[in-house]
Structure formats: structure tokens, C-alpha cells
Amino acid sequence: MKKYDAIIVGSGPNGFAAAITLQKIGLSTLIVEGADTIGGGMRTKELTLPGFRHDVCSAIHPMAMASPFMRSLPLSNFSLSFVDAKYEAAHPLLREEGTVLHRDLAKTIADLGVDGSYYSDLIEPVVNNWDKLAKDTMGPLGVPKHPFNLAAFGLRAIQPASWLARNFKTERAKALWGGMAAHGIQPLDNLTTSAIGMVLLGVGHRYGWAIPRGGSQSIANALESYYKSLGGEVQTGVWFSDRNELPEHKILLLDMTPKQLLNVKGLDFTSGYTKQLQRYKQGMGVFKIDWALSEETPFTDLRAREAATVHVGGTFNDIALSEEDGQRGKVTDKPFVLFTQQSKFDKTRAPEGKHTGWAYCHIPNGSTVDYTEIIENQIEQFAPGFKDTILARHTFSPAQMEAYNPNYVGGDINGGIMDISQLYTRPILSLNPHRTSNKSVYICSSATPPGGGVHGMCGFHAARIALKDHFNISVSL
CATH class of the missing domain: 3.90.660 (Polyamine Oxidase; Chain A, domain 2)
Structure with a gap:
């Protein structure tokens, strides 16, 4: 099997943000997505009648163009436009x-x-x-x-x-x-x-x-096209439950919330870190x-x-x-x-x-x-x-x-309540909450700062920290 510098699990905005940030530096990366289509909260489907295209989750995007990460990407070159x-x-x-x-x-x-x-x-x-x-x-x-x-x-x-x-x-x-x-x-x-x-x-x-013209799927499609233009790879239809089943890699970035993480095999979290994840509030x-x-x-x-x-x-x-x-x-x-x-x-x-x-x-x-x-x-x-x-x-x-979308635990589309106790201390109390107790595993989901929304900043910051930790490379926006 091919070896990768990094594997990213999840193809939502944060998964793509992490993957793009790493791929732009020249690392070899792979996005693994459980569903048959990419997008996470950015999907558009005919849910009712033929010809009626509905945004499955997010629809209007105040933060998409307000995000420093999203604004840094040439997505208009990949067929993304807004009305x-x-x-x-x-x-x-x-x-x-x-x-x-x-x-x-x-x-x-x-x-x-x-x-x-x-x-x-x-x-x-x-x-x-x-x-x-x-x-x-x-x-x-x-x-x-x-x-x-x-x-x-x-x-x-x-x-x-x-x-x-x-x-x-x-x-x-x-x-x-x-x-x-x-x-x-x-x-x-x-x-x-x-x-x-x-x-x-x-x-x-x-x-x-x-x-987004054509639906929120258009954002996901543009992110995928840009990512692939950099040399990134995507695999869909692969549900992740055991790290040992993935191709060989150096670092793993998970666009997943604590409830999911607790059910994954092979992450080798410490008992103390696991207990902190168990206290996370939806x-x-x-x-x-x-x-x-x-x-x-x-x-x-x-x-x-x-x-x-x-x-x-x-x-x-x-x-x-x-x-x-x-x-x-x-x-x-x-x-x-x-x-x-x-x-x-x-x-x-x-x-x-x-x-x-x-x-x-x-x-x-x-x-x-x-x-x-x-x-x-x-x-x-x-x-x-x-x-x-x-x-x-x-x-x-x-x-x-x-x-x-398993990230929406009990229908919670923000990946955990964003109250004073979890606005920035999510999923744990730490100055680097994207890190886990396993030095090769990072969380890049909305369960990390700055939380929910189509902005990609959770993924960018997880990738930024991983690059500094493992490759001594600093990136900024």
C-alpha cells in the first residue's frame, strides 16, 4: 500500500482545510471519507422530487468568505461562485x-x-x-x-x-x-x-x-478540485473505525467529534485524555x-x-x-x-x-x-x-x-455546545486543543476552536500545529 505523510479522516470543510494546508507544503496526503460523496455538511441532493436540489445541511454561508483560510484559496478558479x-x-x-x-x-x-x-x-x-x-x-x-x-x-x-x-x-x-x-x-x-x-x-x-450557486456541494467540489490540483488524493466509501486498517502514515488528522473518537481502535489515547473526552458536552x-x-x-x-x-x-x-x-x-x-x-x-x-x-x-x-x-x-x-x-x-x-453525519451527535450541528466552558477549551482544556495524547494524532473537527461553521479554520489550525510539531514548518494566513 502507498505510504503517506498524513491521512485526514473526513471531507467536510475542516478535513479539506487540513489536507490542503499540508498538501500545499509538499506533503503526501490522503482524505478518507465514509460516505459515497464528499462534503460533510456541504452536500446538495434531490431529497424530495426530481429537479429540486436541496442543501442537506448548511445552506447560507456568512463565514465562508469571512474566513481567512477560505479567502486564501483560489476557489473561483475551480467553478465556485456565489449569488x-x-x-x-x-x-x-x-x-x-x-x-x-x-x-x-x-x-x-x-x-x-x-x-x-x-x-x-x-x-x-x-x-x-x-x-x-x-x-x-x-x-x-x-x-x-x-x-x-x-x-x-x-x-x-x-x-x-x-x-x-x-x-x-x-x-x-x-x-x-x-x-x-x-x-x-x-x-x-x-x-x-x-x-x-x-x-x-x-x-x-x-x-x-x-x-453558493448550485448548492453547498459546489463549495465541497471546488475544495476537492483545488486539493487534487495540488496532488492530493481522496477515497470515499471507507468508514474509519481502526487506525491499523489505514495505509501507512506519519500523522493522522481526524475531522471527528469526541463521541466518535472514543469508539475508534488504535488511537492509543491515555486514560486521562480519554476521561476528558468523555466529559465533552453536546x-x-x-x-x-x-x-x-x-x-x-x-x-x-x-x-x-x-x-x-x-x-x-x-x-x-x-x-x-x-x-x-x-x-x-x-x-x-x-x-x-x-x-x-x-x-x-x-x-x-x-x-x-x-x-x-x-x-x-x-x-x-x-x-x-x-x-x-x-x-x-x-x-x-x-x-x-x-x-x-x-x-x-x-x-x-x-x-x-x-x-x-456522525459528527452531529444527537442532532448537534455545532459539534458540541459553544458556551463559555467550551468556546475555546474544546474538546479539552488546553492551549493546543487540536493535539491529542497521541503525538501523531490531531483533531481537526468543529469540536476544536473556533467551532462550528463552514470556515475551515479548525482544520487549518490542526494542520498548522502538526506541521510545526513534526516537520518544524511554520505556516500562517
């Missing part, structure tokens, strides 16, 4: 006018009226300083390169989203803020929940919320639905029809209650739903005149409750007649999400 919606996100309300996230910061400030000044004070520094902030926040803890910018950001980012919400005067501004913070998939009273809200708003103004799960639709979703708020993502959740208090219920294991009849209709902006997604719909909500980890009717009822409130447009649907329960 833009008129608005990056919309947040409709039932009893008053909702609001939208414009790409233009000034337009959003003006749209928020009396709350524009506070919004500007909160978000404009993120927009202006994102390149510096990204280097100090999108990776493991270390000596900051830009300490003053990081400190100014951190003083607010560490606070619960519920605290910063008090600074907004109008319900519509609070709702917009709550919807952004709720992407963190945890109660909005938790410390650090302001961080995700600030980042998503900031990068939305800086880079937009990207919609976050809430998701229930996801894809629809084939006869027409576009008839949101009463017309601006929601022109947004890349629609936050269907009502007021800030409604969203906060939904996230709190999910964390406590309670079923809610008014969940915070994230909805998108990619076919509105990318005509390759559905037959002419027809549309796709994509949505999920946060629910108790591992829940067996069928949320189909609950989600559809919630959307119907904001888009009367939506149910009448449904031609077919496909659902993913937490168990089905995990079966599709």
Missing part, C-alpha cells in the same frame, strides 16, 4: 414592521431609526476591524496579535445576548439582535452569546451572507425540513421574500424562550426557525416556476418529537398560504442527522 440576495437576512414580526440586515451598514443603521446609533456603536468596529479580529478569535487561545481590538470586542462579546438586548429601544431591533445571537444554539442568557450575534452582523456587512439538536414548493413563500413582510435567510421567531422574548425550552428539554409550539429559499436567487435549484424551501429549529438533543407540523405552523403565521404551496417534503430528525 446575492437583496438583503442578507430578514426578521418579520406579527404585530409590527420587522427589519432586515442590509449589506450596507449605513442602510441598516438608518432602517433601525432610534436604535441606529447603538447598533453602529456595537457593530461598526467589527466591520472595520474584522481582519484583525479574525486572526485573534478564529482559532485556539494564544497571545493576541491585536490586543486592543480584541479587548474592545471581547468586553461586549463575552456578555449574554440578553444583556445587550436591553440597550435597544424598539422591539424590531431587539428581534433582529436575538435572531442573530440564536445562531449560537444555546439560551440567550448564556455568557458569550453576544459574540455570535456581533460576528454574524459584522461579516454580513463586510462580506454578505453567501449563497449542545441542542436540530429538526430540519426541506420542501419542494409550487411557488415562492408568501411572507406578509415583502422584504422577507428577498432575504437570503429569514428568522421566523417573533420577538426577542419569543426567541429567548424557544432557546431556553430547547436547552431544558421542553417541546415548544413556537420555535425559532431559520428559513431560506435558495431557489429565489439561484434558478439551478428547482424546475422553472417552482421553488425549494429549507428550514430547521433548535430542539432538545436527541429528541424523538416530530416537529414537522410545529415548524410549518410557525412559518404559516408569517406567510399565510405557505402550506398550500408544499408539493413534497423531506425531514431530518436528530437521530437521522447523526446517522447521516
